[in-house]
Amino acid sequence: MSIGANEEFRPKIVAFCCNWCSYAGADLAGSSRLAYPADVKIIRVPCSCRVNPMFILRAFERGADGVILCGCHPGDCHYSTGNFYARRRMTMLFSMLDYIGVENGRTRVEWVSAAEGAKFSATMNDFVAKVTSLGKNVRLGDLRCKN
């Protein structure tokens, strides 16, 4: 699974999806056969507020090239307020990563409802394209996790 010099760069993308909206949205994208690149791997969490910034940093440390967090639209959280906290936490984290010089295109939050399979697919396509254009995450990866 290593990337040779001549091979096309394929990013590693971790997508955290809340169980109630975004994961269901991803399921809908699947059952509607709305394709997005295989580079995206989804981790199911109960709510966007379950996502600890440490998970995102961990992903980057372990070699992820981009991390996206998807949750219910503000106001539609299954747990009423979870995504509001997630929104503040991620704003802070992303701002800090940007501040220390990490390309801000590598992080994203998107609100995707259970009915938005098309949005899920479009979001992932767009995000993968963005991260691909940024290339390999060299600024945050741990040397020991190199390919």
Next chain:
Amino acid sequence: MQELINKAKELLANGTVVRVLGWRAGDLSYNPEPAFFETEEDLQKFVYDGFCGANLSKYMIEASKLDGKTLVFLKPCDTYSFNQLIKEHRVDREKAYIVGVGCRGKLDIDKIKEQGIKGIESVEGTELDGPDTLTIKTLYGDKTCSYASAMLGRCHVCKGKEHMIADEIIGESKDTKDAERFDAVKAVEAMSPEERFNFFQKELRKCIRCNACRNVCPACSCRKCVFDSNKFDSAQKANVDSFEEKMFHVIRAFHVAGRCTDCGECSRVCPQGIQLHLFNRKFIKDINEYYGEFQAGADIEARGPLTNYTFDDVEPSIVKERG
């Protein structure tokens, strides 16, 4: 200083407190240490001068577990930390008798050494009501420097001379602010991403992972720090460049975001002189801009910005839009 000692003696004598938390004179003229005093005799070594920069709030966590009240001397900036610790139930207000002490800015011996002054035998003029110029006797001759030029970086952006909490106040404080609090952060923000990355790499590469910043921090008062526990598989004491450079300080800053009072102790104690406040102050600046002005420790009742929300909060994409 004598007034502080008299107050301590009085409160010990009348049984209001059973111990005093203050600073004990060091064996050099610039190294007083945080210390507890239990008797009048102990207090002979009590000192309060320009080098008493240590924030004593955090020591009150342990003192709160002891029987009886502790008299604690807090500078204006220390009182924010104490308030924050009350809010987080880490100190017991009832166990503290707080004497707010005056402050005219605290001194940094390294700031004196940076002026080329070596072999320091004594520093004079450090007391609260001392002169504007310090006289320094050294093995290589007598030197002078201005008080302000020897102040800790944090005092140049002082939050103010008001004590947020105190049972009584002894001594006058002076305004030492002569720079804008967020200028240093803004200067970094103004760099290109590449420059920012290189800047922080260089700064953080110095880290030796001694944990002094964490251990001195009143907000980092966890009984078991995530870096010492296996809860996140984050227990690493290795000084492996990549982790310190990229993760450790970001995680630490995030953990205290919204709780950090900007007391500046982390930057004061870093043996490698890393400008750790650049992280904490960045979060404070963002919080102020996105969620409204917030000063941790100013108001015990106020809800912390990261445990709060409004429906119309900015989206994380603001980071991108702002460029």
Next chain:
Amino acid sequence: MQQRIGVFVCHCGSNIAATVDVKKVVEMLALEPGVVHAEDYQYMCSEVGQAKIAEAIKEKQLTGVVVCSCSPRMHETTFRKCAERAGLNPYMVEIANIREQVSWIHKDMEEATQKAVILGRAAIAKVSLNTPLKAGESRVTKRALVIGGGIAGIQTALDIADAGYEVDIVEKTPSIGGRMSQLDKTFPTLDCSACILTPKMVEASANEKITLYTYSEVEKVSGFVGDFTVDIRKKARSVDMSKCTGCGVCQEKCPNKKAPSEFNRGLNTRSAIYTPFAQAIPNVPVIDREHCTKFLTGKCGVCSKVCQAGAIDYEQQDEIITEKYGAIVVATGFDIIKLDNYGEYAYDQSPDVITSLELERIMNAAGPTKGHLERMSDHKAPKNMVFIQCVGSRCSDGRGKSYCSKICCMYTAKHAMLIRDKYPDVNVTVFYIDVRTPGKNFDEFYRRAVEDYHVNYIKGQVGKVTPEADGSLTVHGVDLIDNKQIKMKADMVVLAAAIEPNPDIRKIATMLTASIDTNNFLTEAHAKLRPVESPTAGIFLSGVTQGPKDIPETVSQAGAAAVKAIGLLAKDKLLTNPCTAQADIMACNGCSTCANVCPYGAISYEDKEVRGPGIREVRRVAVVNSALCQGCGACTVACPSGAMDLQGFSNRQIIAEVDAICR
């Protein structure tokens, strides 16, 4: 203990196997640490597939199971139950979603197989850290709440009450009855709407198990399935319900009759003290304080003077009623869209351009024209009528709704037929995109309109309606079949405006934490298999709140929602989600940060003695009430020391997944 993990890869017929090299996935995952068994099968969810899992659990003494199959939202429960039957704790099962997330969206076999392997590894990494969990129990309050008192809400309430449970209906307007009460006749049988609805309304009112809260709104909802607590705001009626006899004298004598009648869609006016319609239930008027002279100027008080019962109470205040419920049914219904985006139809310019719902009122004997078909501008009988279909429905340009409103084809056929029947000299033309009449006796109904009543159906769209100086209207349209422009005179134009969910639904959905789709219809737990349940446990969907439907469909769905609610209320206890937060008291700071973000108030603090190496002290520590905790995890991130963790989605489990994916 070394884990013994079994991996089961499903072909899902060819759904997975056509794109994923299932054998390769088995082969690769068998190499993962801890994996002692790996196999594939056609349909893992089938009885045979489940038997394979059960057998492997027993024979290989598996401690964890990974099923690579469809979404866990589909079959996680199936496989958990299977594991439980085989003696393995059901929470030792993890699903790798290689259908929705792999085979259905990727075409390249190598790429898809590789991704399936990675998702399998992540699930293996996670299951290695799983711990057996046990579901707790919570009580069920044997009372249901129905939000909305239209035909959907009434039917649901009647069915729940029939089963012997208490049920409350909260209706925003002064009377139950809803949209159906505004209709004149109903398709396809053309019986009178009021004749079939009124008995239901009376039944609901008379049923001792049913409590009606009319002129009331849901204000606040807390709690969870089986144990909701709801605040209901009973708006001040200004009329004492216990005293009012419903004689109607107050409405008659009310000097201010200038308020637009909501019931008649603003086509005429009503008094400031009013019941919306004659058969209103309860038959107790309300004072519309925005139009009442007494409230506006302080002078008047006529109603109070004429009321023999002394029921008028100008001082009455809103009242908040707090009640507990085990289940909540949402039946908030619909309204028609605002036509602001459709200026070309001149709805705002001419009173003779009306909506179909307005036509219902015009045709109704109790309506503004006492049932006479006449133009609202000059009260003359129309000679030519044009119906325009799909106004705001099936819209692709973003002005209206993308969906089909479903009922318009049928009600337009009904209107056309009724008009042609009663006024044979009126020419009726219908412009349509498609005529959609699936349903029992529906197409026959439409054919009658065309064949027996000679309604002129034109396939084509209307571009513009122009009001002329002589009071007539000119309709500019296209005939797509003859491929020609049409320009015709009309005396009245009727717009089949799209329907949309009641605008209050957003607020209600937020209170209920029920998800809604982009069109504001409530989302079902499963679009096909669980159509009357919300993904939020204990919330059920009745009627148009879930999607466009006609009366018979609404009534049958209302019954279905009732059955689901009854199924819940029949239980004494519910098993609770064991994936709840837990505080490690050794690491807890007692700082209260977690409690600040808990939406359920599930975290409290206790002084507990803590013992550990060199530690023996009383500390303030967090305690989670697992019956209240819903497992969102907000607290786990707020906790600075990581003392708070979420069972089933622990920090280490999620990190293990991250690591496996990034490997």
Next chain:
Amino acid sequence: MYKIAKENLSALFQKIAGDKELYLPVKNGGQTNYAAWDETVEVDIDTLKTVKSAKDAFFPQFETLYNVKREGKKLDLQQEALKDKDFVIFGMKACDIQGVKVLDNVFLSEPVDTYYAARRAHGIIVAMACHEPEESCFCKVFGLDAADPSAADVATWMVDGELYWKALTEKGEALTASVKDLLTDADEAKVEAEKAQIRAIVEKLPYSNLSLEGWGGDATDVKFKSPVWETLYKGCLACGTCTFVCPTCQCYDIKDYTTKDGIQRYRCWDSCMYSDFTLMAGGNNRTSQLQRYRQRFMHKLVYYPANNNGMYACVGCGRCVEKCPSSLNIVKVIKAFENEGGSKA
């Protein structure tokens, strides 16, 4: 004895670095520490003390011991290569060299630490005399001569813009030979004057007359049980600054890092100040900061000398004096016992 003008030092460094690794004090972000030389670094041989000691050159803060790679269910162990190339460490002071001697007693006695031994075998120490000793210095207390770092392979002095160079060992001679063309002959008169001046300053240092009376290998009971510790430790924040800047602290931890396809086993410095330092499966035998604090100084001033013929595990470099966030340090400990420790038997 040879000399070289200060402005020619970069040529010297370039020459040495031609066939050996070269480590020397480098300024980065305002702080001076030992680092590998290359043309881009800012060499700083004027700062008396680097923040960290030169210990890393022989006992790095982090080093990989071996890697394990997993392929399917097979494991492949890959030993980390030992140091097999000579390197020069330039600018070490007398105290830092004594620090290495302290480490030698630990790592070179049986069982020999092969990683350390390889680095020692390949390391060439070029020492520098302390031009301007500072108030935190107290190497004299341990019998060291800041003016004449004699335990090195090469000793150097910086006098009036010229570096005086004197080979002391065979390794030193060989290194000298390899850079001979950059050096010129010199007489020792200026160096002797410099030594005298340094020694005069050392006499005046505030800590130079610190007494170690009562310390040493026989003092275990008396010191361990003293109530003095109860006051001393109170200000300690339990950070690891003192241990990490100390030239003699040698405690380490061995941990695994999970890589993509296996683990990396590494060792890293540990600090006896940390709460989990002696944490074992069965609990922790040091449960309070008092115990941890006491341990550090008992080790340096009592246990180590007891096992190493009276040699103290402190070299008087004074780094802890300068860097402790709470201004606690070994000098304060020694002084606190001056009136107390000996008499309270």
